[in-house]
Amino acid sequence: MDDHTRPEFSRSALLTIDLQRDFLDIPGTRAVLPAVRRLTAAFRAAGRPVVHVVRLYLPDGSNADLCRRASPARGAVPGAAGSQLADGLGGELDHERLLAGQFQEFGPGEHAMYKPRWSAFYGTRLREHLRGAGVTTVVVAGCNYPNCPRSTLVDATERDFRTVAVRDAISGWTGAADRELAGMGIACLPAADVLAGLGDS
Template identity: 50%
Template sequence: MSAPGINDPHTAPDFASSALVTIDVQNDFLSDSPYGIPGTTEVLPALKAAVSAFRSAGRPVIHVVRLYDAASGDVDLVRRGLISTGVSIVAPGSKGSGLAPGLAPDDAPDLDADLLLSGRPQRLGTDEYAIFKPRWGAFYRTPLQELLGELGVNTVVFAGCNLPNCPRASIFEASERDYRVALLSDAVSRVSDDALSEIGGIGVHLLTVSALSDRLLPTGAHP
C-alpha cells in the first residue's frame, strides 16, 4: 500500500490542531552514554528546531520519558534483568533521566519523578508538558490521550529516540485511536528506509523539520 498524499482528507495533518510529542530524548539515551542509542545526539539540532517551531506557533509540546525504577520492578521484561543487576538507566531523579540539553524551556523545572510516576503530567512551560510511560508506547498507562483531548489535538507529530522501538509503538497506538499522525524523519534516531515505508503504509505522513516549519503558523494566523 502506498503512503497517503498530503491532501488525503482522512489522514492529512491538521497543523492548527497539532501537538509535537518527543519520545525518550533523555541524557542516558544520548549517543555517547553507556546505554545510549546511536544517532540520538546527532538529531538533537533537528529536535530543538521542531520544538522551537511548535512553541512559536503556539502549539503544545509533550515530552514523553522513561523512568526505570528498580525498587518497583516496573520495567519492561527485556530490560528487567539488566536493571535488577544494579545498572542505573534513567533512574528517577538522576541526571541521566533528565531531558537532553536544550530540549526543555530555559526556565523549566527539573523533571518531578514522583509526580510523573504517579501518572500525572508535569507542566514545563506554556502548553509544554512531560509525562512518564512505563513501556514502549506513549499511550499505554499514561495520561497522554486525556491531555491531548484537553488541548484540542487531533494531529500528533512524533520525533525522538529510537524509531524501531518507542516511537514506532507510539505511532501505532496513535493510529489506533484515529489521530492524524506525522513523523519528523530527520528528528528521530535509528531511521531506516524500510521502517519509514512500513509506517507510511498505515497513513503516517513523513515530514522533515523544515517542511514542518513551513506548514506551522502562529495560533490565529491560519486562513
C-alpha cells in the same frame, strides 16, 4: 495523504520521545537533537502543545519491560542526572509527580509525562490530554525509531490521530520505516516540511 490522514498543523502537538541524557549515546540520537530543538521552539512559538515523554526505571527494575528486567544498564533512574531531559528541551523533571501518572507543566501548553512501556499512549492519559487541547495531529520526534517512536506512532493512528513521523528528528530511522508507516496513513516528513506547515497554519 487524503482528507482523513493529511496533517492539520494548526491543531497539532509535538511529542518528543525519550530524549534524556542517559539515552543520548544510542546511535544517532545526538545527531537528531538540533532538529528536535528547532521543532520544540517552533511549536512553542506557535502556541501548540508540546509533550516531552520520558522513561524512568526504578533501581530494582520492577517497572521495566519484561525484556529489560534482567538488564543492569537501563539508566534513567529517578533522581539521577542522567534521567533528565537533554539540554534545550524542557525543564527539570519532577520524578515523583511523573511516576504518579501526572503531567508536569513547564510552560503554557508544554508538559512532561512518564510512560511505563514503549508507547506513549500505553497506561497513560495522553489521549485525553491531547483531545482536551483540541489536538487532531500528533507529530513524533525522538529516540529510537524501532522501539518507542514506532509504538507511539502506531498507537496514535489507532486512536484516530492524524500522525506525522519526523524522519530526520527520530534516531534509528531507516528506509523501511518510510514504507511500513505509509501503509498506516502516517506522514513521514522532514523537519523542514513540519516547520513550514506549522508556519502556514
